Amino acid sequence: MRLSQKVRLLSAALVPMFALAACSGGAGGGGGAAGSGGGDAPVKLKVWSWDGTVARAVPGFQAANPNIKVEVVNAGSSQDEYKALDNAIQAGSGVPDVVMFEYFAVPYFAIPGKLADLGEFGVQNLKNDYVQAAWNDVTVNGKVYALPSDYGPSAMFYNAATFKKAGIDKPPATWDEYYEAAKKIRALGDDYYIAQDTGDIFFLLSLIWQAGGRPFKVDGTKVHIDFTDPGTTKAVTFWQKMLDEGLVNTKITGWSDDWNRALNDGTLATQTMGGWLTSTLPERAPKAAGDFKVALMPQWTQGDKVGSANGGSSFGIPAASEHKEAAFKFLEYFAHGGGLSSRVDAGAFVPNTSVLDSEEFRSKANEYFGDQKVGAVLAEASEIVGIGWQYPPFFEWARSIYGDIASPFYTSGKGSLAEILQQWKQRCVQYGNEQGFEVD
Template sequence: MKKRVLAAAVATVATLVALTGCTGSSDAPSGAGVPTDKPITLKVWSWDGTVKEAVPGFEKLYPNITVDVINAGSSTDEYTALDNAIQAGSGVPDIAMFEYFSLPLFAIPGKLTDLSEFGAEDIASDYVDAAWGNVTIDGKPYALPSDYGPAALFYNQAVLTEAGVTAPPATWDEFYEAAKKVRALGGDHYITNDSADIFLLLSLIWEGGGRPFKVDGSNVTIDFTDEGTTRAVEFWQKMLDEDLVNTKVTGWSDDWNRGLNEGTIATQIIGSWFTSTLPERAPDAAGDFRIAPLPQWEAGETSGSENGGSAMAIPADAKNKEAAYAFLEYFTHGDGLQSRIDAGAFVPNLSNLDDEKFLGTTNEFFGDQKYNEVLAEASKNVATGWQYPPFFGWARTSYEDVSAPLYNSGKGTLADVLETWKQRSIEYGNEQGFTVK
């Protein structure tokens, strides 16, 4: 009895395999060197929930490959787990997710696979330049961009109108003037909040051409005195000094949600991914929010910067690199991409940013604005040449420490904070084996 059931099961599976194999083989990608004869299980570590959407299509193409997408934690949790796996020499995934700023931390010590051996450069032209720049370290691609966070201005139109600001500020000078008008509404009304958010400050610096970090292999230079950096720092200092920014509300807190919801926080300078979370944070502001390009340093400019975004890489110790690259390419560039976009992924692929259907997306929350038109433009405008130091994950925590006195009690200036931060980073970086100046 048992045997018969088993035989039937085997037969069914065999038929299924044959069927899927049939449909798959017709349009199987070139996939050079991907073994098709032996069963392979790919382990993918991703906290991006859209990756699993691409799995069924891929498994159809490669019946011998099973893809196992695991959420091994977000950000630092995953990096720690990955580092542990690499050190232990077992349990290393075939593909892992990284925020752009964390790539150098793994790429520079040789923990990631150089993807040029799979011809990754061939698809570089599909990505916006800055996104490709994020995954290129020392001239080699170590990952493929999988989602993108061009900085944009999310603004509460109702509140700005009430304050007498009729159009979203196009320059930072206009932003400053608008901030004063919003503040004049009284009470707790501020144009935005900032509680030592380093990504906010860096996005202003980045947009204005400041390049405070220069990385060449294990040599890192830190300098917060170039023109673009100084301009952004002085501007933000002015905003803080004149009490135009609410420093008492920290991002992602309950207070923040409430401020956005009731309109006392009128704008956010933040990454495009904010579209997915703002509606649930500010349900009462439905219909009031709109998205505008980042204000510019000079009228008429079209510069931009990033705030967030991530990429997928193949660890150097991964076991099935060919198969891993086939899947990586499939869900970040190939036929699997659309399923992720449909599930809400915001990707830096030009094929998508020029797609009519994508550009036509609307949402009642944003007053039926075709907001992807703004975000697609913002993606293309992101200025290139930005680099993060390899120890940015650490530096970010350190920034919160050194900037605390300024944000707590107004002690010192932003420039002083950056100088202290630089000194700490130099000390830490050198201790960790980099050459930091």
């Protein structure tokens, strides 16, 4: 599930990472408390989450663990939550026991020691129940600091009615076919486009990811950024062509009223986003019920099956938690164990192979998507996500400034995506080094 779509984190709100390292280390030193919750003494856990499905797992967990009481608190947007957690760690009080993190935020908290290494709880025994790419997202420098809880494998949501109107009888299997389809849809009229883009960095990175680009390489506190590798260049060049030829709507911003309208009336024919859109699209485009379908992302080479991810989140345990053992019990319960089914029933899209491989998940027809068995498509999309992708530890800050850098290009058409990425790199290098990393 992609969350906090429009968060804009001001650099002033970020606490320098290594200024907090000593604080987290000291608080985490309550190692004697790490076993809290293992005996009969009552324990109260505080869980910070913006995912409403987590609370669904609480009744079952408490029934099985009567000595552990769980309070799930909505700490606000991801930005609000990360800032509040940093502040609590620095103050040495009010630190929650389990916290929700977007995948790209895990390194920010893990590298300076603000998250507990889950290895001591035998977390490796759970590895095979998660798609490989999701497990990779919670692994930093060989250690696992969180459990995946929801996922966003990239998929193409397309309006089959608009495709038919344009003479397209099946979803494009390659990006070359997508390009040809874009021209046919554009020919339907001034308002028709195959897609829209006003500077969505997650979409661009999903193209780069799928094409084999790996622009961020992280090794401890060393970060290397390169937007000139072959995979990145291939993806950026393709999308630049789409923009240059006017095949993409650069006026409609995602999640806006105009976006809803265009999805409803069919003038916006596709959205390549995370699988979480299956739960969002019916609310945004109710008039298009039955018209939208789901397919794998188009491929760069005919016959390939490679994907990427767009969004998703996980849960970790702060190093300063005083109830780590009890916290892990609950974390394992709702992200892997008995509480998983209640969350799936509530709409969570999870990266657990036990769910994705099940006949029930794969064979269930989705009425909104014309009774298509959407689960089977998204399960496959999860399985083919390319591995080896990394985000820099300061990506929360980096994504907040990308829009500012890209905006002039999308409003005036001057410049190029390649130039934008180089400017973005320069800003990231400067900021990362200021935060105590070695960035080049």
